[in-house]
Structures are given as structure tokens and as C-alpha cells.
Amino acid sequence: MKTLRRLLRYVRPHVGALVTAYVCMIVLAATGAVFALLAGPLLKFVFTGDLHDMIYDSRGQLRTGWDLLPPAAIESLNGLADVLWFVPVLIVVSTVIQGIAQTGQFFLLGRMAQSILIALRRDAFGAMLRLSPRFYNTTAHGDLLSRLTSDAAQVEQLVFYGLAPLLRDSLAVVVLLALCFVMDAKLALVTFVVVPLAVLPIVRFARWLKRVSRRGQAAQGAINAVCYEALAGIRVVQAFANEAHEEQRLEKAARKYYGEMLVSYFIRAVRTPTMETLGLSALAVLLAYLAREVRLNQADPAHFISFFVAIVLMYDPLKKLGNTSDFLAAGSAAAERIFEIVDLTPDIRDAAGARALPPFSDAVRFENVSFDYVGTPVLAGVTLDVPKGQMVALVGPSGSGKTTMANLVPRFYDVTQGRLSIDGIDVRELELASLRRQVSVVSQDTFLFNTSVADNIAYGSPNATPEQVRAAAKAAYAEEFIDKLPKGYETVIGERGVTLSGGQRQRLAIARALLRDAPLLVLDEATSALDVESERYVQEALDVLMRGRTSLVIAHRLSTVRRASLICVLKEGKIIERGTHETLIGAAGEYARLYAMQFDDKEPSEASSAARPS
Ligand SMILES: Nc1ncnc2c1ncn2[C@@H]1O[C@H](COP(=O)(O)OP(=O)(O)O)[C@@H](O)[C@H]1O
Ligand SMILES: [Mg+2]
Secondary structure (H helix, E strand, O other): OHHHHHHHHHHHHHHHHHHHHHHHHHHHHHHHHHHHHHHHHHHHHHHHOOHHHHHEOOOOOEOOOHHHOOHHHHHHHHOOOOOOOHHHHHHHHHHHHHHHHHHHHHHHHHHHHHHHHHHHHHHHHHHHHOOOHHHHHOOOHHHHHHHHHHHHHHHHHHHHHHHHHHHHHHHHHHHHHHHHHHHOHHHHHHHHHHHHHHHHHHHHHHHHHHHHHHHHHHHHHHHHHHHHHHHHOHHHHHHOOOHHHHHHHHHHHHHHHHHHHHHHHHHHHHHHHHHHHHHHHHHHHHHHHHHHHHHHHOOOHHHHHHHHHHHHHHHHHHHHHHHHHHHHHHHHHHHHHHHHHHOOOOOOOOOOOOEOOOOOOOEEEEEEEEEEOOOOEEEEEEEEEEEOOOEEEEEOOOOOOHHHHHHHOOOOOOOOEEEEEEOOEEHHHEOHHHHHHOEEEEEOOOOOOOOEHHHHHOOOOOOOOHHHHHHHHHHOOOHHHHHHOOOHHHOEOOHHHOOOOHHHHHHHHHHHHHHHOOOEEEEEOOOOOOOHHHHHHHHHHHHHHHOOOEEEEEOOOHHHHOOOOEEEEEEOOEEEEEEOHHHHHHHOOHHHHHHHHHHOOOOHHHHHHHOOOO
16 A cells, blocks of 8 residues: 555656546546437437437436437437438447547546656666665676566556556446445445445455565566676577576576466466455345345335345446556555655765865875675774875785775775765765765776767766867877777677777767766776787776876785885785885885785796786
8 A cells, every 4th residue: 555655656647547547447437328318219210210219218207318318409310300311320429439539438448557667767767777786796786677568567567457457347336335325325334334345355455466476576687687697698508508507597588477476377367256256245245135124124125126236236346446456466566666665775975064175175085994895894993095196006915805995985885984084074974976076986897888989988078079088088098099990980799898908999988087087097907818918008008097196906916006105015904014115125025025926937827817817
């Protein structure tokens, strides 16, 4: 119910359309009914030409249907007595009215469902985009996609097929109940005891169906997750010849969905007979009661019969409500899955009273920072200053926490203890967007979008002119290869930039950072994945990028950080050495050992892994 009420908020802007669609629905039903009532007498008139006979029955009473018309209209009809084309025209007119009503209802509801779909997707996607890396660490992307696609589609179905019939049929039930009350209040009270017998199963079945739908949608999400993952890693799947294995994973997920769907079909299959049995039994009980009343109290049977007919008429809308509850169940289960995402509060967000970061002027400061992802400490009491205009390097064995430190600067994660400040302001007190505007991150695995080269370079700077894009590309030593691409800057580079080499991708990332012109740079092994040849280009581009900026550089290859003003050696989450290249070599400690290892031919395995081509 809570979910449905929340969905109604999305319907609110379209109340006009919904009401119009509803009116169309009533017109449709009414023209259908009137036409059915009039068909016999009308046809008789066509063949006999006897208007009186069409309107009045043998006792001189107005026939059913005609009594709905005002007497003046009947009067004017009498004037048409000899106009034979009157009936054919009536047929055409009522069909046209029906057609208009049908079109209006279908189109308006369709438009409403689609508009709601846009709003829902926008809200859910917007929420997803703001969730922090910590959330994505533990969530399958495929499942999220499925919430935006298949769950959203279920909600669309609910709006299109569920909402209006729900209104229509429940209104019908209410009207008929009211009618019962008017006819005989005491009997109506008895009926109130009986009707719930028919309504209760609808509600029960709907709840059951909703639970199953919810599991079904989750299973659908799991299917998507398997597909998404296998496709994202298609190279690995094929390289390991693991196609059959992935197929089995899909089959397993699909089987789970199949199981839930079986239950869902079963529920829907047994629902109708169950409801019919219960409903008709209720009617039978009522009938027995009425018969007893007539027998014992000499009540008027005609009165009871009308009453009974009203109850019987209630049966049809009740049955339809049962069918509508399918859409209701599946749709609200799906809506729940969507709202679940909308409702997540990102753990990294603007604090109340967050302020904008003024232009960077002093230093980035790690103050006794400790950090853990899931309980095991990754950083333990790190203190480090990155003063404006300087290059500070982080080196150390894999897993020592270098990337983790880098991630703290743009606040992808928050410190567990201590604080990280920029110009003396704790990053947790800053507006996230203002912080991230001043930090550019270039990492080992650059992400490029499947758009043109120019759009990729301008990704963080939508207002850049083509000249600025070119200038950035040129400065990043990317122009030469871009000019050789089939369409130059307009070449679309494939998903994740697959059509480019690692070095080319990296140079585009550098051009992107150059164009963005943020004063703070975080370079996380930006050249580590490259072969020696491309590394040289990329390193030159990086040197251009670092000029005049403040940078925290993580490097695998120590030769690239020799000129840093400060080099810190990180080991097991602690800075164990710090100094310039010369002082550290002189100190003959860990750095000196690492450096010797990379340049010592006696340890070729380490040396070659350091210069690992890719
Ligand atoms: N998202 C994460 N969730 C949990 N643990 C992580 C995550 N990322 C890294 N770690 C762990 O934190 C430690 C430091 O990792 P990282 O900072 O990437 O090291 P480095 O960049 O120095 O190689 C490692 O033990 C790693 O397993
Ligand atoms: Mg790393």
C-alpha cells in the first residue's frame, strides 16, 4: 500500500489525463450498453419503419434505454419518423463516439504510463549516480540495470493496465453496494458479511503474488548480473574458453527465475476457480437466506430479486479486480525495488552546511589518517603534506595502501580516523562538487565513453571550444594519433575506448585532465600499464600536465618520480620512509632497496615486472 501511495505521487501531475481517460472508459461502456439495449428495436424499425414500436413496448411504456432520454428528445424523434437513414446514422455516430473514447483512453493512459516511466527512471538513475564506491563494491551492476529496465517496465504495465481498471471496477463495486443499501439496509448489512468472503481471497492472492513477483524480479536482476558481467569480461571468458561455464551460470539464474514464475502462474491459475467457488458459495448462502426470509416473513420476492441481481452484478467487477491485482502485485513489487535505490542515502554526500572549496592555495594534508574498507586496517596513522605547486610521490609494494590514499583526496571514501584537509578545511565539510572540480584523477585504467574523441576529451568541460580541445590534445601528445584516426576528433572510439591502444587512451585521459584544468592532480600508476615506448609519450604528456599544478603521484616505476620534492615509501598502511630521491638513496633503506631492485640486472624477474609491457 505504501508503495502504491508513493506511485500515486508520480500519477499526480497527470490527474487531468487520468480523469479524461476514465471518462472515455465510462463513455465506452455506456455507448456499448445503450447500443446493445437499442439494437433490437432499432433493427426492427429499419425493417418495419414503425418508429412508435421502436420506442414503446406493447403496453405503451417507453422501452428500456429510451427512458434515459429526456422527453423532449423523444418528441423530436417523432419528427424523424419517416427518415429512414436515421438508424444507420445512429449506428455510425455511436461507433465514432466509441472509437474516439477508445482512442482517448488508450492513448492518454499510454502517454501517462510513459511519462511516469521517465520520471521513475530519472529518479532511480539519479540516485544511482550519487551512490559512493563503497555501495558499488558490493552491488552487481546488472541487477541495478534490471531495476532501470525490467522493473520499470513492470511499473509501466501497472500504470497502463492496472490503474484505470482499478478505479473503474472498485467504483462499480462501491456504486452497487450503495444501491444495495438504498434498496434494503438490513439485507445490505448481511451482504457486507458475505462480500468480503469474495474480496478476501483477492487480497490474499495479491499479497502472495506480490511476494513471488518480488523474488522473480530479483531473479531477473541476477540474470542480468550474470549477462552483464560475462559481456563486460568477454575477452577473459573467451581467453579462458569458459563460454560453457558462463552458459551454466546463466542457466542457473534462469532456472531460479523459472521457479518463481512457476509459482506465479500457479497462483494465477488457482485464483480464478478459488474465487469463483467462494463467490458463488457466498451467493448461494445469500440466496438461501433470502428464500428463508420470503418464506418466513411473507416478504415480497420481487424486492429480493432486484437486490439479488445487484449482488450478482457486483461479481463481474470483483472478478476483474482479481485480474487487475496481477498488475498491481507485479508492479508494486517492481516499484519497491526501484524505490529501494531511490531511498538509499549515499554515505559520501554534502554535509549540512557544506561550503564551497575556495581556489586551492596552500596544501593537501593527511593528518594522522587511518582507514579501513571492511574492518581490516589499510592505512594506519598516515600524516603527509602535499604543499601547493609541489610533486609528492607515493611508492611501495602492491597492497600497501597507495590507491587507497589517492581515493581519499577526491573523497571517494571518507577517512575512518584522523582527517584529510585542503587549505585547512576538512574535506568532509566541503561541497563534494566543488572539491571534485579542483581535483583531477588519472589512473591506470582510464575509462573512456563510446563517443567521439572530442567528446571524451571535453567530458569534464562541456563548454570547451573545439580549439581548446585541440590544444589540450596537442599538449598531451595525442594530436598526432588522433589525426590518423578515420574521422579525426569525430571518431567514435568504441565501448571503454577499445579501438585505442593503452597509451593512446591514457593520453586522451591526460588531455581531458588538462582541459579540465584542476589545480590538484592525483596520478595513480598512470603509466604502469604501458609498454616502454608508449610510456615515454605518456610520461611527457604527464610532465606537461603536472607543470604548475600540485600533484600526488603514485608510481610503480621509480625512475619517474626521481624529481619529486618528496618521496614517501608506504608499507602496510604506514609511511616508513620519506625524503628526496638523493636522501633516500643515501639512507640505504627500503627505497634504496626497491630502486636497486628495478635497476639491478641480477634480479631480472623484478626488473622485468617493473617494466612490464602491456
Ligand atoms: N574496495 C575495497 N574493498 C576492500 N578492500 C580493499 C578495497 N580496495 C583495496 N582493498 C584492500 O586494501 C589494501 C590496499 O589496497 P590499495 O590501496 O589498492 O593498495 P596499492 O594501491 O598500494 O596496491 C589491499 O589489502 C586491498 O586488498
Ligand atoms: Mg594501487
